[in-house]
Amino acid sequence: MTVVTIKDVAKVAGVSTATVSRVVNGQGKVGEQCRKRVQKVIEQLGYRPNGSAQALVRRELKMVGVITPKLSMTFFGTLAAGAEEMAREQGYSLIMCNSLYETQSELDAIDSLRRQGCQSIILHSEYSDDAQLIALAEEISGLVLINRFIPQIAQRCVWFDNLSASQQATRYLVERGHTEIAVISSIYQNGDPADRVVGTRQALQQHGLELNSNKVIESTANIDGGKEATEQLIASGQHFTAIVAYNDLMAIGAMQALHQHGIRVPHDVSIIGFDNLPIARACIPSLTTMNYPVEEMARYAVELSLILARKEHPHTKQTHLFISELIERETVRNLRVVQSEDKSVGE
Amino acid sequence: MTVVTIKDVAKVAGVSTATVSRVVNGQGKVGEQCRKRVQKVIEQLGYRPNGSAQALVRRELKMVGVITPKLSMTFFGTLAAGAEEMAREQGYSLIMCNSLYETQSELDAIDSLRRQGCQSIILHSEYSDDAQLIALAEEISGLVLINRFIPQIAQRCVWFDNLSASQQATRYLVERGHTEIAVISSIYQNGDPADRVVGTRQALQQHGLELNSNKVIESTANIDGGKEATEQLIASGQHFTAIVAYNDLMAIGAMQALHQHGIRVPHDVSIIGFDNLPIARACIPSLTTMNYPVEEMARYAVELSLILARKEHPHTKQTHLFISELIERETVRNLRVVQSEDKSVGE
DNA sequence: CAAACAAAGGAAAACGTTTACCTACAGTTT
DNA sequence: AAACTGTAGGTAAACGTTTTCCTTTGTTTG
Numbered sequence: 076m077t078v079v080t081i082k083d084v085a086k087v088a089g090v091s092t093a094t095v096s097r098v099v100n101g102q103g104k105v106g107e108q109c110r111k112r113v114q115k116v117i118e119q120l121g122y123r124p125n126g127s128a129q130a131l132v133r134r135e136l137k138m139v140g141v142i143t144p145k146l147s148m149t150f151f152g153t154l155a156a157g158a159e160e161m162a163r164e165q166g167y168s169l170i171m172c173n174s175l176y177e178t179q180s181e182l183d184a185i186d187s188l189r190r191q192g193c194q195s196i197i198l199h200s201e202y203s204d205d206a207q208l209i210a211l212a213e214e215i216s217g218l219v220l221i222n223r224f225i226p227q228i229a230q231r232c233v234w235f236d237n238l239s240a241s242q243q244a245t246r247y248l249v250e251r252g253h254t255e256i257a258v259i260s261s262i263y264q265n266g267d268p269a270d271r272v273v274g275t276r277q278a279l280q281q282h283g284l285e286l287n288s289n290k291v292i293e294s295t296a297n298i299d300g301g302k303e304a305t306e307q308l309i310a311s312g313q314h315f316t317a318i319v320a321y322n323d324l325m326a327i328g329a330m331q332a333l334h335q336h337g338i339r340v341p342h343d344v345s346i347i348g349f350d351n352l353p354i355a356r357a358c359i360p361s362l363t364t365m366n367y368p369v370e371e372m373a374r375y376a377v378e379l380s381l382i383l384a385r386k387e388h389p390h391t392k393q394t395h396l397f398i399s400e401l402i403e404r405e406t407v408r409n410l411r412v413v414q415s416e417d418k419s420v421g422e
Numbered sequence: 423m424t425v426v427t428i429k430d431v432a433k434v435a436g437v438s439t440a441t442v443s444r445v446v447n448g449q450g451k452v453g454e455q456c457r458k459r460v461q462k463v464i465e466q467l468g469y470r471p472n473g474s475a476q477a478l479v480r481r482e483l484k485m486v487g488v489i490t491p492k493l494s495m496t497f498f499g500t501l502a503a504g505a506e507e508m509a510r511e512q513g514y515s516l517i518m519c520n521s522l523y524e525t526q527s528e529l530d531a532i533d534s535l536r537r538q539g540c541q542s543i544i545l546h547s548e549y550s551d552d553a554q555l556i557a558l559a560e561e562i563s564g565l566v567l568i569n570r571f572i573p574q575i576a577q578r579c580v581w582f583d584n585l586s587a588s589q590q591a592t593r594y595l596v597e598r599g600h601t602e603i604a605v606i607s608s609i610y611q612n613g614d615p616a617d618r619v620v621g622t623r624q625a626l627q628q629h630g631l632e633l634n635s636n637k638v639i640e641s642t643a644n645i646d647g648g649k650e651a652t653e654q655l656i657a658s659g660q661h662f663t664a665i666v667a668y669n670d671l672m673a674i675g676a677m678q679a680l681h682q683h684g685i686r687v688p689h690d691v692s693i694i695g696f697d698n699l700p701i702a703r704a705c706i707p708s709l710t711t712m713n714y715p716v717e718e719m720a721r722y723a724v725e726l727s728l729i730l731a732r733k734e735h736p737h738t739k740q741t742h743l744f745i746s747e748l749i750e751r752e753t754v755r756n757l758r759v760v761q762s763e764d765k766s767v768g769e
Numbered sequence: 770c771a772a773a774c775a776a777a778g779g780a781a782a783a784c785g786t787t788t789a790c791c792t793a794c795a796g797t798t799t
Numbered sequence: 800a801a802a803c804t805g806t807a808g809g810t811a812a813a814c815g816t817t818t819t820c821c822t823t824t825g826t827t828t829g
Contacts, residue, residue, distance in 0.1 A: 080815055091779045096817060103818090104777055126538040127477035128815035131784050136474060138517075146506060147717070152499030159493060159520050168534060170485075171518045173506050187515060191473040298704045327704050334706055354701055357645045357674050359681055370494070427785055438809045443787060450788085451807055475785035479814050 079122045088116040099124060130192060139195035139217075139377055140170045140188035142181060149352050150322075150369060151199070154221070157373030158197055165381055167195070178202045189215065195380040197221055197373070201265050217384030219376045223265060229394035231383065233376040237267050240365045240399035241274030241319065244347045247401055248317045249282050252410030253345060256286070257315040259304040259325050261296035268293070268321055271349075275319055289313055296321055301328020309336055316344060316410065323348035323355045326362055330406075341408035351402050360405035372397050426469045435463040446471060477539055486542035486564075486724055487517045487535035489528060495644075496699050497669075497716060498546070501568070504720030505544055512728055514542070525549045536562065542727040544568055544720070548612050564731030566723045570612060576741035578730065580723040584614050587712045587746035588621030588666065591694045594710075594748055595664045596629045599757030600692060603633070604662040606651045606672050608643035615640070615668055618696075622666055636660055643668055648675020656683055663691060663757065670695035670702045670711055677705065677753075688755035698749050707752035719744050 081099075085092045090113060097103035098113040105113075116122075130136040141158045143151040159169045170193060172184035181203055188196055195217035200208060205225050212218045212228045224234045248256055258275055261268040276286040292307050294300035301320060305328065308315070320326035326348030330340050338344055340360060348355055348364035355362035379395065428446075432439045437460060444450035445460040452460075463469075477483040488505045490498040506516045517540060519531035528550055535543055542564035547555060552572050559565045559575045571581045595603055605622055608615040623633040637660050641647035648667060652675065655662070667673035673695030677687050685691055687707060695702055695711035702709035726742065 081817095082815080092816080093780080093818075094778055097778085100817085104775095106777060109777080123533075123537050125478070125815050127474045127483060128784090129817080130474035131472070131478055131786085131815080132817050134784075145503065146493075147496065147500040147503040149494065149496050149499065152496065152502075153494040155499075155502075155518065156492065156494040156520060159518055163519075168538065169518045171502065171506055171516045172510070173503060186470075190470050191515065298700065324704075331704065331706060353645065354704070357671075357678065357701070358705060359678060428787095429785080439786080440788075440810080441808060444808085447787085453807060456807080472785050475814090476787080477814095478785080478816085479787050481814075 079120045080125070081122070084113065084116050084120055084122045087120065088113045134192075135194060136192040137167045138170050138191065138193045139167050139197065139380060140172065140184075140191075140193045141197045141373075142172045142174050142184045142188075143199045144174050144176045144201060146171060146173055149354070150350055150367075154199065154369050154373045157370035158377050160370075161374040161377040165377070167377075167381070174199075174201075176201055185211065185215075194384040195219075195377070197376045197380055199223075201263060216386055217380045219380040219383065221372060221376045222267070224394065229392055231379075233372050233379060233395040234397070235267075235367060235372070236396055236398045237270035238274040238277075240349070241271040242278040243399065243401055244319055244349075244365050245275045245278035246281075248319070248345065248347065248407065249278065249284065251345070251407060253317040254284055255290075255313075255315045256284075256317045256319060257290040257308055257313065258286070258292070259301055259308070259318055259320045259329055260291055260293045261300070261321040261325070262293045263296060271319075271321065287313070290315060294325070297324045298328040298331070301325030302332045303328070305329040305332035309333075309338075317407070318344060318346045320346060320348050323350045323352045323362060323364055326364070326406075327354065327358055330358070330362075341406045345407040347407060355402070355404070363404040363407045364402050365399045366402050367399065368397055426467045427472070428469070431460065431463050431467055431469045434467065435460045481539075482541060483539040484514045485517050485538065485540045486514050486544065486727060487519065487531075487538075487540045488544045488720075489519045489521050489531045489535075490546045491521050491523045491548060493518060493520055496701070497697055497714075501546065501716050501720045504717035505724050507717075508721040508724040512724070514724075514728070521546075521548075523548055532558065532562075541731040542566075542724070544723045544727055546570075548610055563733055564727045566727040566730065568719060568723045569614070571741065571743075576739055578726075580719050580726065580742040581744070582614075582714060582719070583743055583745045584617035585621040585624075587696070588618040589625040590746065590748055591666055591696075591712050592622045592625035593629075595666070595692065595694065595754065596625065596631065598692070598754060600664040601631055602637075602660075602662045603631075603664045603666060604637040604639070604655055604660065605633070606648055606655070606665055606667045606676055607638055607640045608647070608668040608672070609640045610643060618666075618668065634660070637662060641672070644671045645675040645678070648672030649679045650675070652676040652679035656680075656685075664754070665691060665693045667693060667695050670697045670699045670709060673709055673711070673753075674701065674705055677709075688753045692754040694754060702749070702751070710751040710754045711749050712746045713749050714746065715744055 081092045081095050084095045095113055097105050098110050139162045141155055143154060145151055155171060162169045174181040174184055196215055197219050199221050200223060209227050212231055218231055220232045222234055224232045258272055260272055272291055279286050290313050292304040294304040318329055320329055326346050329346055333340055333344055340346055348362045351364045351366040355364045428439045428442050431442045442460055444452050445457050486509045488502055490501055492498055509516045521528040521531055543562055544566050546568050547570060555572060556574050559578055565578055567579045569581055571579045605619055607619055619638055626633050639651040639654050641651040665676055667676055673693050676693055680687055680691055687693055695709045698711045698713040702711045
């Protein structure tokens with residue numbers, strides 16, 4: 076007797092498997108003393124319903140799949156943690172897949188999830204194109220895109236208002252007297268970086284300023300990328316008193332590069348990051364950044380996915396947009412207050 | 423026709439389901455032209471085997487479960503990433519559970535995994551006691567403990583040599599002239615912190631020095647905890663020229679606290695962390711730390727778990743110990759080289 | 770007291786695979 | 800030509816549930 080099945084329980088309790096099933100699931104009519112007896116046998120034998128059999132007959136696996144590029148990055152780890160939490164609350168388990176920023180592994184992951192019978196999938200897609208994703212949405216009722224917006228499947232998109240966030244960040248700098256602003260952007264393909272540059276440009280224009288393209292440097296969205304981009308920026312001789320970074324990691328890299336060149340933050344150069352990772356609070360000086368409510372978004376995405384998978388969606392064309400807020404810390408200097416010294420970079 | 427089954431394929435291809443199954447799994451005798459025909463039908467219909475049905479009949483789910491306290495922490499995210507990678511290589515998927523440092527959620531997670539039919543489980547357990555885990559190992563053939571050692575189930579333990587790592591760290595400090603060493607430890611229950619304190623004590627003794635218990639402060643294993651512990655240490659008026667921190671986060675917290683008190687790192691106080699998180703390389707000054715090969719360990723743990731689950735284990739009493747190496751960076755000052763200034767904390 | 774009904778619980782089909790066993794047929798050996 | 804052998808491929812049982820009918824039994828109602 077390796078594993079206890081419902082039949083074993085039924086036999087010992089002297090009832091049919093139907094009754095045991097009813098007791099386990101707490102539905103259908105079962106007499107009180109009968110229920111008690113079955114309960115007891117279940118305990119004694121340590122019966123545990125077989126999930127595969129349940130999934131087979133119910134035609135649904137109580138799992139939600141999450142596909143992100145790289146779980147070891149705090150941002151995606153946090154995303155996964157939020158998703159796991161909501162999934163668990165709803166009685167689902169979480170299957171995790173890393174896509175490693177490759178289209179093929181992204182597709183493989185989706186395929187493997189579908190094969191498992193997983194109808195709920197949260198996808199953070201960097202590289203698949205819109206058409207592919209729209210096609211996928213046709214087939215997978217519970218597909219939800221996180222951090223991406225595709226108009227045709229707006230109701231499946233849980234995303235972040237990059238435009239207004241970067242406008243907000245830029246405005247904050249301008250209001251503090253910064254007019255020469257550099258942007259350290261990412262080489263990601265998914266539109267986010269581009270949106271943010273646009274946001275910065277728009278905010279500057281609203282104040283009669285302009286974003287010089289020479290001050291926009293792209294690199295990989297991590298610490299090294301930030302360092303590299305900043306080196307490039309310094310080397311180019313551009314004049315700037317503030318940097319808007321694509322994310323906190325790049326901002327940290329920028330701080331390192333500036334530090335190596337003896338440029339002080341925020342005294343000589345101010346910096347704003349994105350994401351509000353724990354590291355932003357921890358670094359010295361602590362990083363002013365735009366909050367990215369990724370955990371909350373992930374929770375929401377799972378909830379949405381479960382609803383969509385149940386096909387209860389009155390096909391609203393509503394989309395799901397999360398907005399940012401600025402976390403004020405120590406890396407932005409207000410040039411309009413103290414004018415003690417006026418050193419800045421370049422020129 | 424909502425979903426394509428093996429029967430549909432069989433009907434269209436004019437063969438039995440057995441043949442389709444043989445084609446899909448590439449085993450058993452199937453004629454060449456017959457195989458081709460079936461392949462084609464599978465393509466056309468977009469047939470995808472039902473994982474639940476397969477798991478049911480094969481009595482195994484191709485999944486490995488990973489249970490960690492908090493996925494949003496880089497350490498555990500990295501662990502999960504390593505596990506996912508190996509699982510995928512072996513054709514398995516990964517189920518993630520957060521235990522949130524609670525015994526009950528830990529047990530719930532295990533229960534849910536077992537119910538799914540998951541025989542491979544990687545558990546990072548903080549709070550369950552040895553007896554519980556030993557009992558669990560009896561029932562779950564593929565249970566592997568990561569970052570924990572229990573002699574009775576040594577063959578299921580993938581762990582880290584805390585003792586020698588902390589000895590190594592301490593020796594490194596002593597060799598650089600540090601004699602007054604403080605330890606910022608964690609309040610975790612799982613034995614790691616205690617082992618590390620012992621390691622430090624032993625290393626000091628080997629050099630004829632002693633670890634003053636007043637210089638060992640415990641707190642939570644994160645940035646705030648490190649800050650708090652350091653504040654306490656400073657307030658206590660103890661004299662110290664170096665700190666061994668329980669992990670990089672606590673080390674960063676310590677650096678912040680020291681910074682706030684105008685104490686320079688490494689000039690006045692040296693620090694060694696543990697884990698070698700990306701943040702250790704990124705902070706200023708960059709943190710000297712003991713490497714913790716957690717990703718590699720996680721990969722290994724999954725491999726081991728799969729072997730154990732298959733019960734191929736010739737019951738060796740081998741255990742699986744990973745060792746550390748010191749990553750030299752900028753937070754340790756060599757007191758024996760330059761003696762320009764001699765300020766230190768306390769006294 | 771008969772008729773109607775409700776409640777408890779059983780029998781069996783269904784879910785989609787895999788696989789042990791069997792059949793049919795073609796080719797080989799005597 | 801008969802007997803044998805090997806192989807492609809079919810049949811059907813099995814995996815462990817859930818759920819739709821039923822049947823049985825006891826209770827209410829006119």
